[in-house]
Amino acid sequence: MIRIRKLVVIAAAIVALTAAAACGSSGSGSSGSSAVEVVTHNAVGGGSDVFTRQMIKVMYESKIINKQWPVRNVPAGDSIGAMSYMIERSGNPGLIAQVTPTWLATPMTLAKSQVSLAKLTPISLVATEPQVIVTSASSPFNTFADFVKAAKDRPDTLVQSGGSSTANDALTRLVLQDTLGARWKFLSFEDTGSRITALIRNDANIMLGSASDVSEQVRAGQLKVIGVIGSERLEIFPDVSTTEEQGIDSAKVPVQFRAVMGAPDMPADAIQGFQDDLSKMVETEGWKTLAKDNGLVTQNLQDDKFTSYLQDQTNIVGGLLAGLGLRKDQ
Amino acid sequence: MNALDGLLSGLEAAITPNNLLWLLVGCLLGTLVGILPGLGPPATISILLPLATGFDPATGLIMMAGIYYGAKYGGSTTSILLNIPGESSSVVTCIDGYQMAKQGRAGKALGIAAIASFVAGTIGVIGLTFLAPVMANVAVSFGPPEYSALMVFALLLVIMLAGESMLKGFIAMFIGLFLSTVGTDLFSGQPRFTGDQIELAGGIEFIALSVGIFAIGEVLVNIEDKTEKQLFTVPSKLRELLPSRADIRKSTPAMLQGGIVGFLIGILPGAGSTVASFVSYIIAKRTSKHPEEFGKGSIEGVAAPEAANNSEAGGAMVPLLTMGIPGSGTGAVLLGALVLYGLNPGPLLFQEHSDVVWPIIASMYLGNIALLVMNLPMVPLFAKLLHTPYKVLYPAILLISVVGVYSVNFSIFDVGLLVMFGLLGYVMRKLDIPPAPLVLAFVLGPIAENAIRQSLLLSDNSPIIYLQRPISAVLIGLAVVLLIALTFGRSRKVREQVIEIDA
Numbered sequence: 001m002i003r004i005r006k007l008v009v010i011a012a013a014i015v016a017l018t019a020a021a022a023c024g025s026s027g028s029g030s031s032g033s034s035a036v037e038v039v040t041h042n043a044v045g046g047g048s049d050v051f052t053r054q055m056i057k058v059m060y061e062s063k064i065i066n067k068q069w070p071v072r073n074v075p076a077g078d079s080i081g082a083m084s085y086m087i088e089r090s091g092n093p094g095l096i097a098q099v100t101p102t103w104l105a106t107p108m109t110l111a112k113s114q115v116s117l118a119k120l121t122p123i124s125l126v127a128t129e130p131q132v133i134v135t136s137a138s139s140p141f142n143t144f145a146d147f148v149k150a151a152k153d154r155p156d157t158l159v160q161s162g163g164s165s166t167a168n169d170a171l172t173r174l175v176l177q178d179t180l181g182a183r184w185k186f187l188s189f190e191d192t193g194s195r196i197t198a199l200i201r202n203d204a205n206i207m208l209g210s211a212s213d214v215s216e217q218v219r220a221g222q223l224k225v226i227g228v229i230g231s232e233r234l235e236i237f238p239d240v241s242t243t244e245e246q247g248i249d250s251a252k253v254p255v256q257f258r259a260v261m262g263a264p265d266m267p268a269d270a271i272q273g274f275q276d277d278l279s280k281m282v283e284t285e286g287w288k289t290l291a292k293d294n295g296l297v298t299q300n301l302q303d304d305k306f307t308s309y310l311q312d313q314t315n316i317v318g319g320l321l322a323g324l325g326l327r328k329d330q
Numbered sequence: 331m332n333a334l335d336g337l338l339s340g341l342e343a344a345i346t347p348n349n350l351l352w353l354l355v356g357c358l359l360g361t362l363v364g365i366l367p368g369l370g371p372p373a374t375i376s377i378l379l380p381l382a383t384g385f386d387p388a389t390g391l392i393m394m395a396g397i398y399y400g401a402k403y404g405g406s407t408t409s410i411l412l413n414i415p416g417e418s419s420s421v422v423t424c425i426d427g428y429q430m431a432k433q434g435r436a437g438k439a440l441g442i443a444a445i446a447s448f449v450a451g452t453i454g455v456i457g458l459t460f461l462a463p464v465m466a467n468v469a470v471s472f473g474p475p476e477y478s479a480l481m482v483f484a485l486l487l488v489i490m491l492a493g494e495s496m497l498k499g500f501i502a503m504f505i506g507l508f509l510s511t512v513g514t515d516l517f518s519g520q521p522r523f524t525g526d527q528i529e530l531a532g533g534i535e536f537i538a539l540s541v542g543i544f545a546i547g548e549v550l551v552n553i554e555d556k557t558e559k560q561l562f563t564v565p566s567k568l569r570e571l572l573p574s575r576a577d578i579r580k581s582t583p584a585m586l587q588g589g590i591v592g593f594l595i596g597i598l599p600g601a602g603s604t605v606a607s608f609v610s611y612i613i614a615k616r617t618s619k620h621p622e623e624f625g626k627g628s629i630e631g632v633a634a635p636e637a638a639n640n641s642e643a644g645g646a647m648v649p650l651l652t653m654g655i656p657g658s659g660t661g662a663v664l665l666g667a668l669v670l671y672g673l674n675p676g677p678l679l680f681q682e683h684s685d686v687v688w689p690i691i692a693s694m695y696l697g698n699i700a701l702l703v704m705n706l707p708m709v710p711l712f713a714k715l716l717h718t719p720y721k722v723l724y725p726a727i728l729l730i731s732v733v734g735v736y737s738v739n740f741s742i743f744d745v746g747l748l749v750m751f752g753l754l755g756y757v758m759r760k761l762d763i764p765p766a767p768l769v770l771a772f773v774l775g776p777i778a779e780n781a782i783r784q785s786l787l788l789s790d791n792s793p794i795i796y797l798q799r800p801i802s803a804v805l806i807g808l809a810v811v812l813l814i815a816l817t818f819g820r821s822r823k824v825r826e827q828v829i830e831i832d833a
Contacts, residue, residue, distance in 0.1 A: 043659065044376035045666035053379065053670055068380050076739045077528050078514075109519065111526060159788065166519040187474075187784055188516045193599055193655030197470045203788060216654055216676020293674075326519050 036069045039097040041082040043075040047192075047210070051258060051294070052098040055126070058286035064277050079103040083115040086263050093270035095263040096123065101256060104310075105166055105317050111328040117314075121262035122306045123271055124278045127296040129256040130234065131172060131208045133227040133243075134218070136199045144227030145246040147206055151182040158184040161195040161204035169208040171320045172229065172253050179249050199223060210256060211236050211295020229253055235292045254316050258296065259306070275302050333460050340688025344696060349389050353693050356393035357701050360400020365408060367416035368537055368734030371401045371660045379667065387671040388686045392693040394667055398660045399451060399643035399694065403701045406443040406636050407712060411436060412727050414545040416734070418536060418773045419603035419639040422611045424544055425491070425766055426624065426631030433627050437571030437713035441706065442581050442629050443636040445573065448702040450589030450637030454644025455694045457593040458651075462680075465645075466652035469597050474784035475795050477600070479805035481778035484605050486812055487612050488767045488774070498763045506768035509534055510775025517783060529743040537738050538747040539772060541731045543765045546748065547755020549724050571710040573629070581633035584614040588637025595638070596645025599657035603642035604773050607635035608766075644694065651687055653677055 038056065042049040052071055059065045074082040079102045089095050097103075099117065107113040133144045141147045151158050162169040170186055177183055187204055189195045192213050198204040200222055207214075211234055217223040218237075225237050230253070231244040243250045260278060262271060281287050282300045291298055301309055321327040343349070363374045375382075375394050382390035408414040410427035423443070430439040457465070472480075485503065492499020512523045513533030524530040573581075588610040595606035614634035615624045624631045649655040654675035656662040668675040673683050680687055718726070735748045758765055789795035797803045 043662070044372050044379070045656070045659075045662035045664070050666045050669050053383075053666075057383065057670065070380070071376075073376060075532075076741060077531050080528050080531070081739070110528065113528075164514070164516050164519055185787060187787055188780075189784070190516060190780070191599070191656075193649070193653070193657075197653075197655065198473060200470055201473050203473050216674050216678060220677035222677060324519070 036065075036094040036096065037072050038069050039072050039074055039082050039085055039095070041075060041079040041097075041100075041102065043073055046075075047212075048098055048100055048258075049073060054290055055098070055281070055287075058284060058290055059277060059281050062281070062284040062286050064280045064284075077106070079106045080110070080113070080115060083107070083117070083120070086261075087115050087119055090264040091266065092263040093267050095266075096274060097261055099259045099261045101168055101254060101313065101317060104314055105171075105321060108318055108321050108329050109166060109326050113329055116329075117261070117310070119264050121264060121266040121271060122310065123260045123262050123274045123302070125257055125259040125299050125301040125306045125309055126278060126282065127258050127291060127298050127300075129210045129258060129294070129296050130232065131169065131229045131253075131256060132211050132214065132225050132234070132237065132240070132295065133206055133208055133229065134199065134214050134223045134225050135206050136202060137221055137224050138202075139205065139224070139226075141205070141226055142224075143241065143246050144206075144243055144248065147226065148176075148180050148182050148248065151184045152180075155183040156185060158206070159187050159198075159204040160184055161187045161189060161198040161207045162209075163190075163195070164188055165324065166321065166326060168254055168256050171317065172208055174320055174323070175253050176248070176250070179252065196223070212293065215293070215295070230255075232297060234295045234297075236295050252316060254313060254320065257299075257309075257313070259310075336684060336688040337459055337692055339684075340690075340692035341695075343388060343685070343689040344392065344693040349392055349689070349693065350696070352385070352389050352393040353396050353697055354700055356396020357400040357697050357704065360397040360402075361404040361701065361704060363397070364401035364404020364416065366734060367408060367414050367541055367730065368737040370417065371397050372663045373737075374401075375660070375663045375667070379670070382667065383670050387668075387673060388689045390671065391664070391667060391686065391690050394664055395647075395690055395694060396697050398664065399640065399697060400701055401660075402451075402640045402643055403444060403447050403705050405639070406447070406632075407440065408730070410439045410443065410632070411712060411715060412545060412730070413548045414727070414731060414734075415540045415769070416537070418540070418769070419607045419635075419642070421540060421544075421604070421766055421769045421773075422491075422607045422635040423632060423639070425611075426626075426628045428548075429625070429627035430629065430632065431716065435627065435629075436716055437709050438573045438577055438629060439632050440709040440712055441571075441573040442577060442633050444702060444705040444709065445578065446581065446585045446588065446633040446637040447640040447705075448698050449585045450592055450639075450641040451643060451698040451701075452695065453586070453589030453637075454593045454596065454641030455691065455698065456644075457641070458644040458647050458694075459691055462648050462652050465597050465648045469599065469649045469653070469655070469657075471801065472598055473799075474781045474788065475799045475802040476805070477598075477777060477781035478785050479796055479802040479809070480598075480605070481774055481781060483805050483809040483812070484609070484774055485771065485778065486809055486816070487609060488770045490612055490615075490816065491608060491766050491770070492764050495762075498761075499767050502758070502763050502765065502767040503771040506771030507775045509539065509768075510772045511779070516780060527743070529741060533776070534747060534772075535735070535738060535741075535744045536773065538735045538744045539751050540769050541735055542748045542751025543755035543758070543769060545727055545731050546752025547759055547765065549727055550752060550756040551759045552720070553724065571713050572706075577629050581630050583617065584610070584630040584634040585637045587613055587617070588634040589641040592638030592641035593645040596642030596657070597648045599646075599649055599655060599661075600777050602646055602657055603639050604770065606638040606642050606645075608770060610634040610638035647691075647694075650675065651679060651691075654679065 038052055040048045040052045056069050060068045074085045103117050107116045135141050195207050199207055214223055225240045228234050228240055228242045229250050231242055282298050363369050374397055405416050405420045406423050409420040409423040410431050413424050413428040415421045415424050427439045489499045514521055514531050591610040592606040596602040611634050614630050615621050618630050646657040646661055649657050650661045656665045665675050735744050785795050
């Protein structure tokens with residue numbers, strides 16, 4: 001009987017939970033409560049979800065916040081669901097989201113999108129996450145320039161493993177192919193694990209990803225990093241040269257960023273509060289370790305700086321998607 | 331540290347009152363969420379993450395792993411009692427499990443599911459303990475051509491689930507393959523068959539499809555009968571509620587075979603447990619002394635897929651712990667948890683954090699024992715639920731289905747899909763088209779499509795790539811042999827029937 005009773009309790013809890021969720025979606029905004037909730041577009045365990053939880057953990061452990069903020073995962077529609085959730089709750093002073101370039105790109109690929117990143121309230125662009133170029137440890141390429149040279153000699157034979165064709169690594173390939181006049185193939189996989197095993201198996205020659213995706217395999221000697229895209233070296237791979245140093249122009253490459261944005265029409269004092277919290281966070285040791293381990297470059301761009309950065313990225317990504325014929329919002 | 335030393339030290343670390351307590355909590359929670367469709371282990375673990383990150387890493391991960399494999403024990407309950415498969419790996423269990431329930435053998439089905447889960451779960455953990463490093467290489471060597479070949483093989487086996495008419499099996503499979511193409515194409519980023527519905531951009535929600543076709547379709551057909559007849563016969567004697575010695579003896583080969591198959595296929599990231607569950611079902615059917623019982627309430631037909639499904643838990647831990655590559659949704663959550671504990675899952679995890687990894691593995695042996703002890707006494711209670719008159723039972727099934735489907739994405743659109751697939755399930759039953767091939771093809775379709783397209787991209791559209799790689803060549807060879815055997819087997823059966831008629 002204990003089991004049955006438990007079942008009833010769980011069932012009741014679920015009914016209550018769904019009821020709460022249903023009520024939540026109808027009563028938008030005017031709650032006025034100071035409870036904070038952080039939205040991510042990843043399911044639990046996804047890159048963005050884990051980063052969000054790590055960030056909250058750093059703030060909690062360094063006593064910037066006195067309670068761990070709950071994370072709400074809204075994976076539906078690859079950021080569209082999450083953005084809709086934010087927009088339905090306009091004016092909510094406690095609702096923030098951890099935003100990545102996916103939030104910028106996905107609405108552009110829809111003909112009649114009801115949502116866009118422009119509707120959310122900018123708070124801070126916490127960090128950028130420069131992509132690193134990796135290859136298997138036994139690969140003949142020791143720099144990205146080596147790879148580019150080989151790709152020029154043998155067009156469309158070398159292979160880059162990556163995500164979907166609208167993901168950052170795929171868009172980066174388009175920019176690099178154009179600026180370098182080299183051509184190579186792109187092999188799409190759903191998950192990072194498959195992209196890495198494709199390198200180890202020699203099905204693919206390079207992969208672009210964040211440092212945190214590959215740092216353990218690099219440490220174990222399975223993969224090696226042959227370049228960091230951009231102009232700044234990463235603390236986690238201090239010996240790896242940047243594409244700039246290798247003589248490769250990467251100014252027009254879309255940048256992977258990690259930003260925090262609020263619900264539309266968030267009150268000014270709430271924005272200020274979150275900006276202060278984040279400014280304190282990026283000074284903590286906990287954050288510095290997190291940033292180093294994940295290959296992040298701390299930015300903490302706020303207000304106008306954030307807005308204009310976002311505008312630049314919108315133009316870059318929008319132009320690339322239009323070139324692919326995937327831009328539907330215009 | 332060799333495996334045996336590691337295991338012993340892990341056991342020592344796992345058997346503290348605190349760890350045991352959280353292990354039991356994890357197993358119990360897992361069983362409960364496994365019973366309910368929709369709220370799966372990933373959602374449960376995510377709710378518990380803020381609590382669990384306050385624990386010592388080993389304790390937290392022991393609990394979370396308990397939720398993972400505990401859910402597999404619970405997963406069979408709704409499949410058998412209500413024909414509701416809560417996850418893709420329970421689809422096959424519905425076939426014979428629900429038939430057994432209808433015949434008043436629900437208790438035996440639930441009992442054998444728990445026992446098979448225990449036996450195979452333990453086989454899976456033994457495999458994880460002693461074969462992890464070797465098996466990790468297998469997982470790495472499975473690339474696009476190998477997956478393509480495996481999927482060709484798997485889809486052929488799916489047809490074999492069809493039962494009487496192979497044509498109807500094909501029809502079901504093709505509908506399933508078509509439905510699996512709905513959503514955003516991975517390669518081009520283009521939406522396919524979404525009708526500009528943003529809800530369909532990520533594809534059709536599996537739970538809405540499977541619960542609609544299985545559970546709602548079944549309810550609709552039964553309501554139509556309008557009779558007051560008792561749908562399930564339930565024996566009143568307690569002894570008849572549990573599997574007998576003879577039942578267990580009969581199911582033993584299926585359990586062992588399922589355990590091994592489940593572990594081996596479970597290692598492959600992607601569709602591990604689903605493919606494992608029906609591969610082992612087919613093997614059980616082919617090797618059984620009573621193949622004619624399959625599809626009509628065979629106890630072996632419950633034991634084999636449940637065994638495979640549970641030993642997959644051990645298999646799926648192999649790429650997670652040896653390479654930091656999650657093989658499933660739950661694996662991804664556990665990976666996230668490892669990161670939050672600052673453990674950096676990757677190839678060095680076993681070496682650098684053996685003090686965390688070994689207690690988790692050791693706890694899985696204990697957890698499987700705990701789950702058997704927890705689950706067996708509950709079997710008669712669950713079986714007696716079927717005494718419920720259908721006037722109460724059907725609304726309850728509908729309620730559980732709607733709440734379960736809604737709770738996955740909190741999406742009313744998904745509930746609409748549930749209704750649509752319920753109607754499809756009803757029509758299929760009317761036309762005698764089997765639902766299992768549709769649902770399985772839906773799961774396998776995207777893996778097959780992606781793997782085939784990836785392979786052809788690698789080979790510049792030359793199909794020779796499937797024969798150039800050894801694993802893929804062997805699998806293709808097996809598929810050809812299977813196809814021949816299938817054709818030959820059919821004609822022999824037809825011949826036998828002709829002879830019988832003559833006689």
